[in-house]
Amino acid sequence: MAVINVTSGDQAILTLGNVAPDSDGIISGGLQIPFVQDITVNATPGTVRYSTLDSTASSAFTTVNENSISLNVLVDDEVMFGNATATGNSVEINGLLPTSIAKTEVYFSVAVTGTGTTGDINISGQGFIGGLAPTASIDSAVWLSPMEIIVNGELTKTAES
Amino acid sequence: MSKRSDLITQITTNLSGHSNISISEELPFDSGGIPLYDKNLNVVYVDEEEIVVEQLYRTLDQGNVNQTTTTLTAYLSTDAKNQFNDINTVVANLLIARNVVTNVTDSNSDYETEITDDVITYTFEYNFITV
Numbered sequence: 001m002a003v004i005n006v007t008s009g010d011q012a013i014l015t016l017g018n019v020a021p022d023s024d025g026i027i028s029g030g031l032q033i034p035f036v037q038d039i040t041v042n043a044t045p046g047t048v049r050y051s052t053l054d055s056t057a058s059s060a061f062t063t064v065n066e067n068s069i070s071l072n073v074l075v076d077d078e079v080m081f082g083n084a085t086a087t088g089n090s091v092e093i094n095g096l097l098p099t100s101i102a103k104t105e106v107y108f109s110v111a112v113t114g115t116g117t118t119g120d121i122n123i124s125g126q127g128f129i130g131g132l133a134p135t136a137s138i139d140s141a142v143w144l145s146p147m148e149i150i151v152n153g154e155l156t157k158t159a160e161s
Numbered sequence: 162m163s164k165r166s167d168l169i170t171q172i173t174t175n176l177s178g179h180s181n182i183s184i185s186e187e188l189p190f191d192s193g194g195i196p197l198y199d200k201n202l203n204v205v206y207v208d209e210e211e212i213v214v215e216q217l218y219r220t221l222d223q224g225n226v227n228q229t230t231t232t233l234t235a236y237l238s239t240d241a242k243n244q245f246n247d248i249n250t251v252v253a254n255l256l257i258a259r260n261v262v263t264n265v266t267d268s269n270s271d272y273e274t275e276i277t278d279d280v281i282t283y284t285f286e287y288n289f290i291t292v
Contacts, residue, residue, distance in 0.1 A: 009223035035220045074218055074226060141217065141266045141292040142226060 004113055012039055013111040014071065016096075016129075017089040020107050025122025025158035027109050031092040035074035041110060041123055042068045043155055067125065067151035069108060075134050075143035096147065100129040108149055120160040127151040164231050164262050164289055165210050171261035172205055172235070175254035182237070182251060189236050198236035199280060205255070208234040217292060226292060233287040241281035255285050265289045 006012045017030035046063035078086075082095030091099050091106055099106060109124040131148030173184050182203050189197050189206035198206045210231050217228040235255065245251060252272060259270045267290040275282050 006221060009221070012221045032222070034222055035218075035224045035226075036222065037218065037220055039221065074220065074224075138266065141228075 008114070011111065011114045012036070013114070014039060014069070015109045015111070016091045016106050017108075018091060018104075018106060019089065020126070021109050021122070021124040021156075021158075023158065024160045025109050025124045025156065026111075026115060026160075027089075027107055027124075029088050030107075030109065031079065031088060033071075033073060033096075034076050034079060037072045037074065039069065039071040039110065041155070042066075042070060065154060067153075067155050068127070069110065069149040069151065070131070070146070071148075072144065072146050075145050080132075080134065080143075080145070096129055097132055097134075100132050103128060105152060106149075115160065118160055122158050122160070123155055124158065125151050125153060125155045127153075163210065165207055165233055167261050168233055168235075168258055168287060169207050171258040172207070172255060175258050176205070176251065179245075179247070179251060181245065196236070198238045198282065199277075202238050202240060202280065205235055205237045208236070229291045231289045231291070233289075235285040235287070236282060237285075238280050238282040241276050241279050244281070252283065255283075259287050259289070262289050265291050 004011065014033045014036060015027045015030035016033065017027035019028060021027050044066050046066055047060045048063060049058045049060045051058045080096050082093055082098055084093065086092045105126055105128055107124070107126045109122050112121040112123060114120050127149045129147065130150050131146050134143050134145040136143050169184060169186055176182050176184065182205065184205040187197065187206065189208055192200055198204065210233055213230045215228050215230070216225050218226040239245070256270045256272065259268045262268060268288060270285060270287045272283050272285040275284065
């Protein structure tokens with residue numbers, strides 16, 4: 001048991017693609033999103049609260065999960081707007097913004113502890129790219145943007161074998 | 162063209178109407194233990210560039226974005242008792258010479274003075290920030 005150190009540069013990596021992750025949770029030929037400042041995996045069960053006359057505290061039951069991935073990135077021109085000469089998947093060719101505008105469903109994988117080592121943890125699923133809001137200011141010197149993946153369905157945790 | 166040579170060129174232009182002040186391309190080294198700007202009054206000397214590279218943004222994939230600050234220092238010494246009537250204009254022209262350096266996200270300049278015996282030395286500092 002140990003904390004997960006994310007300073008090595010090969011952990012907490014988000015990969016997008018148009019093919020489903022393999023059994024290890026890795027997207028073959030996927031686009032690794034560069035310049036990620038922070039990333040958050042939101043796994044939130046929906047709940048409904050109710051009160052009864054015989055209890056001093058409210059009760060709850062669960063409904064469906066609402067999952068999402070949120071992050072902030074420094075905008076890379078090819079990743080955000082596409083690279084027509086790329087030979088990878090359609091997300092890499094079209095870019096994040098056009099993929100979001102087209103409402104194209106994508107597959108994603110978050111390498112929590114990196115990849116390539118037995119036991120490495122991946123969180124994967126599929127969803128829609130949203131929340132892009134590229135912002136430029138003279139103080140920040142580069143384009144910055146938040147981003148969200150609205151997950152369609154469940155998150156899947158896998159460990160590399 | 163380096164920022165130093167661009168700055169020297171612009172200072173030369175800005176002070177072209179002032180026949181009593183010249184600018185040297187030499188570095189302000191010491192000669193006989195005396196800095197050249199103290200030895201040669203009314204001559205502007207610009208020191209070599211000092212560059213500091215700092216991390217502006219950190220990212221999880223270590224694709225770091227750096228900020229480079231280039232600092233230049235210029236010196237002008239003159240007679241403290243009999244300064245030029247338009248010394249304020251001279252100072253202003255030296256300060257705005259920084260505008261010649263383009264493609265920077267920020268630039269600033271300031272100056273301070275020091276009086277030794279009957280000589281006043283204006284020390285100008287220019288900062289140019291690029292990402």
